[in-house]
Amino acid sequence: MKWFLHKLAMMFGAAPRKAGPGEETEAARKIKAFKKTPEQVALRKEIIAHEHEALIHSHKWRNIRWASVIVINALFIVSYSFDVQLVEGALTASRFLGFHMADPNAALQVMLAFKEVMLNLVIGTATVVILWWIVGGRAFCSWACPYHLLAEWAEALHLFLARKGWVKDHPFHRGLRVVLWAVFMTLALLTGYTVFEYINPVGIVSRALIYGPTVALLWVAFLLGIEVFFSRRFWCRYVCPIGLTYGITGAVAPVQIKYDLEKCVHEGECRAVCLVPHVLEITKMGYAQNDVDYIGPDCTRCGLCVDACPQKALTFTVRGIDKIV
Template sequence: MSTKTKLPTGQEAVAAKGWLGAHKWLILRRFSQSSFLFLFLMGPWLGIWWVTGTLAGSRTFGVLPLTDPFVLLQSMVAGHWPELTAIIGAGIVLAVYALVGGRVYCSWVCPINPVTDAAHWLHDRLGLPKGWQPKRSTRLWILGTVLVVTALTGAIAWEVVNPITMLHRGLVFGMGFAWALVGAVFLFDVVVARHGWCGHLCPVGAFYSLVGRKSLLRISASGRAACDDCMDCFAVCPENQVISPALRGKSGETPLILSPDCTNCGRCIDVCSVDVFAFTHRFDNHVKDTELVADKAA
């Protein structure tokens, strides 16, 4: 293992690329998340109604309908047939996330992501153990449970406790109990389970991972021969089990991160000082020539 693992995470990348270069995708994600949230808040806060509704269902400029397909699915399971505009809106959202990667929602849109990222930062800062780590398939079981409860009760069950919805409503109408729920998610990730909420429990993330199984947008470890084993990519990745198959693959094996659990957050690209990772598409199996040189040397 490289002695560079002893360095603070990202320090080598900052030295090589500068602070902005080592945080480019993180900054863009925060801008994206805040922009989406602000679009919904412009109406109730400023009286500018470009977008009406919430992330569950909205209309842009009074024309473009967008519907959370997970909410639509629950509605249908509950026995409530949606209006045509809701179906169209869900179809648009499904098409977008099927192309760019379902869990792009988790890292580029979801307002809970900055909360869980902050929890991870504090968890590392305090030097806490990773804690309880349920199987990542747990979120799929929770997804199934939500649909069963929805079918039995005839209500859209997840929206009753969805921290995303609670946070949005809290920002518009006053936080109240929403603070408690968002705070519980934060504390869960800090004290109970590292990356616990998004990585192991959230049914929304589970749903979008299924949507994006064949998505075009992917991250590739095309420069993996240059890897110096600093381990920074594993340290920052919220789903670090997806990295090894691409990074440690042998010559001839794809450098693409194909797991639907990948959120395409880009942090592995940010913190890599030798530019191992890059955004590409799922049909790009290209590896840099340095890999061929390394194979010959071996």
């Protein structure tokens, strides 16, 4: 329980740490001791060198996820353009085959702004919470959010420029997201307006795709510029309260990414590609609590770490059922 609470605390900005003496299981202790033997140290170095020479890297889950983002958002576009009423509205609030669906973060702001609990919003929020609880909370970010896809491409450009030495990443404290979540909720309560929705790039991009571009896209371009030239994944990592809300929703979700300590050679390829790398500190030598563990609730279930790990130490799984891949 203590280790689970630490994972939750990391979502709110706490720094990752190693498992303490009282938290480490006997199985994990034995594996760590075995890995420190000279033979195993030499073997790990050999494996890592081979991986770097072979450039082993899959894009399976990334490609499936990109297709998911495109298809989900295309459903809104097609439904509106051809008036088929399959999906009405936008990602922040919609109806799917007549069922109300509402982003929990937006719904909470609306109820705070109007000082009223609205039945349609409660129903829509409950539907969305159940859906994203099943697939893992922040999976919304990487599997449905259109801004996330744009930000991922911006990140690729940032990394290219960084390798050339033309830009440098400027990280912020992850606790900033928690502060801003409280600020936006307070503003909704005090002003009667959902202030965050005016600057929310998720809603802006979703509405632009469905109803056509507006001047608000200049704000989206500005945010992407920050992510390319100044701070890698700035909005998603340090600002967006939507990710925090979904992270809470999916803290105990069935779909998880499982980590197998015994298979891991600790080369760090997973952390290099992770969209929220603090959740993968567990893969560092000496950090794991157990021989088999699950990545924390801030994980977006993007699958990049699964693609990047040739040892298959990270896999998608449904807790209590055999692994998916």
